[in-house]
Amino acid sequence: MKEIFERSGGSELLLxxxxxIARGALESGVRFCAGYPGNPSSEIIETLAEAAKxxxxxxEWSINEKVALEAxxxxxxxxxxxxxSMKQNGVNVVSDFxxxxxxxxxxxxxxxxxxxxxxxxxxxxxxxARLFAKLADVPLLEPSTPQEALEMTKWAFxxxxxIKNIVILRSVSRLSHTRANTLIGDLPxxxxxxxxxxxxxxxxxxVLTKHLERHKKLDSAMILSERSAFNRYDGPDWPELLVIASxxxxxxxxxxxxxLDLSSKVGVLKLGMTWPLPCNLLRKHLARAGRxxxxxxxxxxxxxxxxxxxxxxxxxxxxxxFYGRGSGHIPICGELSPGLILGVLGDLFSKVWKAEIFREKxxxxxxxxxxxxxxxxxxxxxxxxxxxxxxxALAWDGRNGFVSGDIGCYSMGIWPTGFNQVKSVHAxxxxxxxxSGYGKLGQFGFDQxxxxxxxxxxxxxxxxxxxxxxxxxxxxxxxxxxxxxATAMTGFQPHPGTGSNAMGHKVEPVDIESVxxxxxxxxxxxxxxxxxxxxxxxxxxxxxxxxxxLILRRKCALVQGRxxxxxxxxxxxxxxxLGEECGCGRYCTKIFRCPGLIWDAxxxxxxIDEVICVGCGICxxxxxxxxxxxxxxxxx
Amino acid sequence: xxxxEERYQSELITRVIxxxxxxxxxxxxxxxxxxxxxxxxxxxxxxxGAGTGRCLQVCPRAAYTQIMREEAKGLEGRDLSLGxxxxxxxxxxxxxxxxxxxxxxGVVTALVCLGLEKGLFKGAVLTDRGGELSPGGALAVTxxxxxxxxxxxxxxxxxxSILNKAIKDENDGIAxxxxxxxxxxxxxxxxxxxxxxxxxxKVAIRIGLxxxxxxxxxxxxxxLYKNGVKGIVRKYDIPPPPAEKFVVLTEEGQKEFPLGEIxxxxxxxxxxxxxxxAEWADISVGTMEGTAGWNTVLVRTERGKDFLDDAxxxxxxxxxxxxxxxxxxxxxxxxxxxxxxKKAESxxxxxxx
Ligand SMILES: Cc1cc2nc3c(=O)[nH]c(=O)nc-3n(C[C@H](O)[C@H](O)[C@H](O)COP(=O)(O)OP(=O)(O)OC[C@H]3O[C@@H](n4cnc5c(N)ncnc54)[C@H](O)[C@@H]3O)c2cc1C
Ligand code: SF4
Ligand code: SF4
Ligand code: SF4
Numbered sequence: 001m002k003e004i005f006e007r008s009g010g011s012e013l014l015l016x017x018x019x020x021i022a023r024g025a026l027e028s029g030v031r032f033c034a035g036y037p038g039n040p041s042s043e044i045i046e047t048l049a050e051a052a053k054x055x056x057x058x059x060e061w062s063i064n065e066k067v068a069l070e071a072x073x074x075x076x077x078x079x080x081x082x083x084x085s086m087k088q089n090g091v092n093v094v095s096d097f098x099x100x101x102x103x104x105x106x107x108x109x110x111x112x113x114x115x116x117x118x119x120x121x122x123x124x125x126x127x128x129a130r131l132f133a134k135l136a137d138v139p140l141l142e143p144s145t146p147q148e149a150l151e152m153t154k155w156a157f158x159x160x161x162x163i164k165n166i167v168i169l170r171s172v173s174r175l176s177h178t179r180a181n182t183l184i185g186d187l188p189x190x191x192x193x194x195x196x197x198x199x200x201x202x203x204x205x206x207v208l209t210k211h212l213e214r215h216k217k218l219d220s221a222m223i224l225s226e227r228s229a230f231n232r233y234d235g236p237d238w239p240e241l242l243v244i245a246s247x248x249x250x251x252x253x254x255x256x257x258x259x260l261d262l263s264s265k266v267g268v269l270k271l272g273m274t275w276p277l278p279c280n281l282l283r284k285h286l287a288r289a290g291r292x293x294x295x296x297x298x299x300x301x302x303x304x305x306x307x308x309x310x311x312x313x314x315x316x317x318x319x320x321x322f323y324g325r326g327s328g329h330i331p332i333c334g335e336l337s338p339g340l341i342l343g344v345l346g347d348l349f350s351k352v353w354k355a356e357i358f359r360e361k362x363x364x365x366x367x368x369x370x371x372x373x374x375x376x377x378x379x380x381x382x383x384x385x386x387x388x389x390x391x392x393a394l395a396w397d398g399r400n401g402f403v404s405g406d407i408g409c410y411s412m413g414i415w416p417t418g419f420n421q422v423k424s425v426h427a428x429x430x431x432x433x434x435x436s437g438y439g440k441l442g443q444f445g446f447d448q449x450x451x452x453x454x455x456x457x458x459x460x461x462x463x464x465x466x467x468x469x470x471x472x473x474x475x476x477x478x479x480x481x482x483x484x485x486a487t488a489m490t491g492f493q494p495h496p497g498t499g500s501n502a503m504g505h506k507v508e509p510v511d512i513e514s515v516x517x518x519x520x521x522x523x524x525x526x527x528x529x530x531x532x533x534x535x536x537x538x539x540x541x542x543x544x545x546x547x548x549x550l551i552l553r554r555k556c557a558l559v560q561g562r563x564x565x566x567x568x569x570x571x572x573x574x575x576x577x578l579g580e581e582c583g584c585g586r587y588c589t590k591i592f593r594c595p596g597l598i599w600d601a602x603x604x605x606x607x608i609d610e611v612i613c614v615g616c617g618i619c620x621x622x623x624x625x626x627x628x629x630x631x632x633x634x635x636x
Numbered sequence: 637x638x639x640x641e642e643r644y645q646s647e648l649i650t651r652v653i654x655x656x657x658x659x660x661x662x663x664x665x666x667x668x669x670x671x672x673x674x675x676x677x678x679x680x681x682x683x684x685g686a687g688t689g690r691c692l693q694v695c696p697r698a699a700y701t702q703i704m705r706e707e708a709k710g711l712e713g714r715d716l717s718l719g720x721x722x723x724x725x726x727x728x729x730x731x732x733x734x735x736x737x738x739x740x741x742g743v744v745t746a747l748v749c750l751g752l753e754k755g756l757f758k759g760a761v762l763t764d765r766g767g768e769l770s771p772g773g774a775l776a777v778t779x780x781x782x783x784x785x786x787x788x789x790x791x792x793x794x795x796x797s798i799l800n801k802a803i804k805d806e807n808d809g810i811a812x813x814x815x816x817x818x819x820x821x822x823x824x825x826x827x828x829x830x831x832x833x834x835x836x837x838k839v840a841i842r843i844g845l846x847x848x849x850x851x852x853x854x855x856x857x858x859x860l861y862k863n864g865v866k867g868i869v870r871k872y873d874i875p876p877p878p879a880e881k882f883v884v885l886t887e888e889g890q891k892e893f894p895l896g897e898i899x900x901x902x903x904x905x906x907x908x909x910x911x912x913x914a915e916w917a918d919i920s921v922g923t924m925e926g927t928a929g930w931n932t933v934l935v936r937t938e939r940g941k942d943f944l945d946d947a948x949x950x951x952x953x954x955x956x957x958x959x960x961x962x963x964x965x966x967x968x969x970x971x972x973x974x975x976x977x978k979k980a981e982s983x984x985x986x987x988x989x
Contacts, residue, residue: 395681396674419682539675540768582689583668591669591682624669625804 005051009185017175020146022047024153025083029188032075033059034068037490038087039122040176041115049502061502064461065090076110078194085113091129102136103204105164109157115171118297119335128299133275137214139167139221140275144250146180163217174248222276230272239267242289246271249295256341286317294324376417379596380557380614383410385528387418393538401449406431408455409489429462439475453480457487457495470547484556516549528552531621566615568630570608576627579604592622645684648692657905662794663821664691666801673794676770676853693828696820717971719915723935726956739788741931749779757840760811763793770853773798791853809840819844819916844914846922849906876925910977912970
């Protein structure tokens, strides 16, 4: 969408929340943009990187979130506006720098965007990254709509420069990926260069002084917040119930109040800045309602702060009935929804709210629900080959070995698509760190072989230190780098190994193999499509001691699909196919499970789904009868 | 379901694999993708989940029931420690090369070469010498290949997986050289449903080897490696009692280990075995104790007899007589193995109750 980079404003665009944040940053005159991909945040840097091709802005995919923030902070120290974006896990990664940075303070406006994923729809965890704002004593903004996302981003930059500290903007999946008509403003003129004033350095000393200063900055933010239009109240002067809402939940509350016809009884206080809280505004509204409901995602962040404030205010506001996570009215985990808020409000006002009616309404829009599907690797995915080989090697070995997994598409190795080989998954790079620990357990009688896997992007992000640790401490670790030349899980963002950067410039790729070799680690390279050869290589490497790396290199099937496709047209030779009989037992559809293979229940034979099958050909090696046949594709 | 009726993989896994009594004969391997033989051991690759199948039926360790030869019926009163046989003799190959390369008299290698040359069969399932990985099965189709498999590897080689593969590849007329458990597996295959008879008809001749036990290859390799044997082993030997030695010959020379240190690597499943002389073979071949370079041979079937007679007629083997003393000794050893196996089996069944 080229219009996002339109210089003059005034028009309405159908923008996704993330695009609105990017536009807001551009309208603020942002010059430096950095991030690490991760759902639901990735489109922010993707959009800004596109913009950077036309506007004097710099954008990069950094090696990890911490480096992203550090790079962006450099721009801020040199007086430029800068933005970093990441998903909730990324905030954990930046946290060490963040809590120091918020002591040193910043120069040019610096905004950290975290896109949290309530429900863990595309994450390994469910986490409320807002807590880091409290931890680092920095302001926290929570937009509810794409329009607000755009405007709050602009406010965030101003605020950051007013208080000379970083500001966190928090989105959630629903906002990041919702599209709405959004009125855009003008882009600024770009002037002014970068300059680091050596007379005002950025550091954290003396620590106590800086800590005190940080709190003072927070106080000024609070004063600004009291007057901000982003904190807003709608409803009767003396509501029967006050709902304190923030982020996407505000939309659900508004919808529920309307559907239940409660606007004369329920007041909604929408908080745009949820840390620090606008105390005076809250004092006023707390005094006017006896019952208070909290609508926020995920933790009881606002809820607990408001409860603490109510206690501080004491008789001034009186005793309250609070409804939220503490009372059990709001579930302690998972995404909230309009239906859920309707249920809670219905209960509180004894209004019968029939979820069924709502669902019925949805059904009329979507008559054919999508059938449930299990997680699975794509047709042609090299990870299927890798895990098939791992499975074979571990079964041959027979000592109850397992895979210490990491973050990427291959995390799905915990499921049948990866033959259930992966037995632990945590954070980026953690699989390798764990393996480095398992590799020292031999002295305690541990003799189960452990294979750790990580992707190419994950390798750069956080696996290298763990590998060096293994090398340094002479740990018996076998790392399989599943190098598919892509950050596939998050949408094919470039990384140091791919040969180009976020702005599309060609760069000399960082060679994973030489990185490992330079560490003094034994390295081999294999092809995950070569099932048996790879399995034998893994088995052989399992028998060796010390740190070893096997790079399994094959392009992600989706990348290969775009870059020339696959060599074969596949066919099941029906006369050879054994189907359910002894000797096969539907091996291809039951065990191998490539979605390109289907079962013809009438004929009791396997079939190729010609739409799904890409023609990688590896299933022909798995079929015990050689019934799955490869035919060279005709080159027309 | 009574023992002997179930046929599926999960039963085989609980009864044999998980109990650790698999003897790695390879009979269940190569029928389907769910089992594999690799580097000395049989592995369960995936769970098949089917309610019927052939693997359980062919396994010599799964059924705790003894099978019996037609010919032996009615002879129950007689001493059948050596199984049913029609003739016992001693023999050795005339080929001088085999005196060097073969285990003892080279009868097995000479017979297989002859069979191939005369077209009695087109291929023979043997056991190779291994390399980086353990010895394993090999389908030899030339005398040269047969000779390169001469000698005994005292670990199980899963070579019946190669037979299964050969049958799958539509080969016909295959000789099988194997251990007593493998001969039993062939017999169970013959009796299995739905296609055992058909599959067994592809086997032209069964040549059985005498066997007291077989070792777990991976444990043996680790042991040898720790004791300085790093290259490929050219020959193993267990000289007859009272030597109590395990001899290993490599390019670097010969090493000897006390047999007691090696016996700990015997496969657990071998302790259940009651058959020392391969009673399900057509011809069984072992050492001739006390006379180096000769084999003891038991002829058990008509086709075994014809084959052996032919070999003498062709002049590739020399014939000798087994002294009574040796036969008595063999019978005692055989009977002892039967008793030990019977006891181990009842101990195991009692323990698992
Ligand atoms: C594990 C094992 C235990 C044995 N125990 C005894 C015993 O206790 N008493 C006794 O008298 N004889 C025993 N033998 C048999 C003996 O070692 C000779 O194999 C036999 O006497 C034939 O001698 P040969 O000179 O004709 O052999 P060769 O002509 O050298 O032929 C030997 C044949 O055995 C095959 N072979 C080698 N290793 C194996 C294996 N692991 N599994 C299946 N086939 C194999 C080869 O493919 C080759 O064809 C044992 C053999 C093995 C493999
Ligand atoms: S195509 Fe091959 S693996 Fe699939 S059911 Fe048929 S024989 Fe089995
Ligand atoms: S003993 Fe033979 S048939 Fe039985 S499980 Fe082991 S390899 Fe398979
Ligand atoms: S002792 Fe029995 S079970 Fe063990 S290898 Fe020998 S014949 Fe097979």
